[in-house]
Every structure is written in structure tokens, then in C-alpha cells.
Amino acid sequence: QVQLQESGPGLVKPSETLSLTCTISGGFINNFYWSWLRQPPGRGLEWIGYASYSGSTNYNPSLKSRVTISIDTSKNQFSLKLNSVTAADTAVYYCARGFVAGGVYMDVWGKGTTVTVS
């Protein structure tokens, strides 16, 4: 049973970089699109981007200039960096496994971690 766990600071100052890590247990990092999503307070889900084992990445156009998603196969982890954050980046951040079949859908999710920009 694959499980994902987000970790990282819960408080980030404006203009600084938000950095989160997702640790994969019970499975391996190959063959999926490893994704980050977020949910601002009281609002819906927003896709941030994903990275594949092969090294390709795809980011939400609205965040692309500020986002980097990378994979560390040696640690079975993937990470998110979002720079120049503002209060609008305050959200619950989820890591998820993207399964590729007729598109990409998230079949395994982490529990989420709350990040406040203040």
C-alpha cells in the first residue's frame, strides 16, 4: 500500500521560498507523475504541477514562473519549491501520485500540510 507524507515548514515569510518534501513509502518512484496540489482556505483544489521519473515536468501556467518540482530517487522523495510567496499562497498543500491512463489522475494522496505565508 503506497503512502505519501508531506513535510516542511508550516510558516513562510512573504517573498521567501516555500519548500516541501513528499516521502513515498510502500512503493517506488518510477512510472508515475509525482504531483503537488493545493487548496486555499475555504476554496477548491488547484493543480500546481508534476514531475515524472524520466525527468519531465509540467506546471500550472499561472505558477510556472515560480515553481520547481524535483525527484530524488535515492531517497524515494519528491519536492516542491515555490518562490516569491505572498499571502495568496497560503493553503493546504497535497502531494499525490499521478497515474497516467487517458490523461492523468491522482490515485494516492498525502494527508496534506498547511502552509501559512505571514
Added chain:
Amino acid sequence: QSVLTQPPSVSAAPGQRVTISCTGSSPNIGAGFDVHWYKQVPGTAPKLLIYGNNHRPSGVPDRFSGSKSGTSASLAISGLQAEDEADYYCQSYDSSLSGLVFGGGTKLTVL
């Protein structure tokens, strides 16, 4: 403003059937990209409910079904139970944005 449009809320009594619509356009659902559905109980992570328009992951009851036609998709829940009360989101791929898009979510209330 979400790329995919869902009704903000729906409600029905226990035992009844409810449908939640997800309306897209030609770069996403209308282009033939699959629609997927997630259930989110407030305070918890989303859970995959339907993938590939109408497929249920293992463990999801057959009370849940999905369909897609043209530029829209629907999630149907029959035999409503109290535990179905949650937020439901549709998701697809958008070729003009070259990325994943979500609906704004629908809050289901079981009366």
C-alpha cells in the same frame, strides 16, 4: 473562476439519487480528455472516486457512477447515505493550458 464548472451545492434525502454535473469546453472535456472525480470530506485529503470517466477504483461502492458526453460529465450517486456528505470535484486535462484542471467543487448535503 474554475475551468470546469460544477454546481456549488446539491442536496437530497437518504436513499435518493443525486447527480453532479461538470461542464467543460472544447480544449478539455470536449476534446475527448477523460474526466475523473474525487470525494473530499472537510478536513481530510481528497480521495479518488471515479477515473477514466466511469471506472471505480477498488473499494468504491457501485452506488457511484460516472458518465461523459460532449463537453460535460456527470457523477451519479444512488441510494444516498449520510456518509456521502462531502465535497466532490471533477478533474480533466486542458490542451490550451497544457495541464490539469479542476471544477470548483460541489458540496453534497444529505438531508
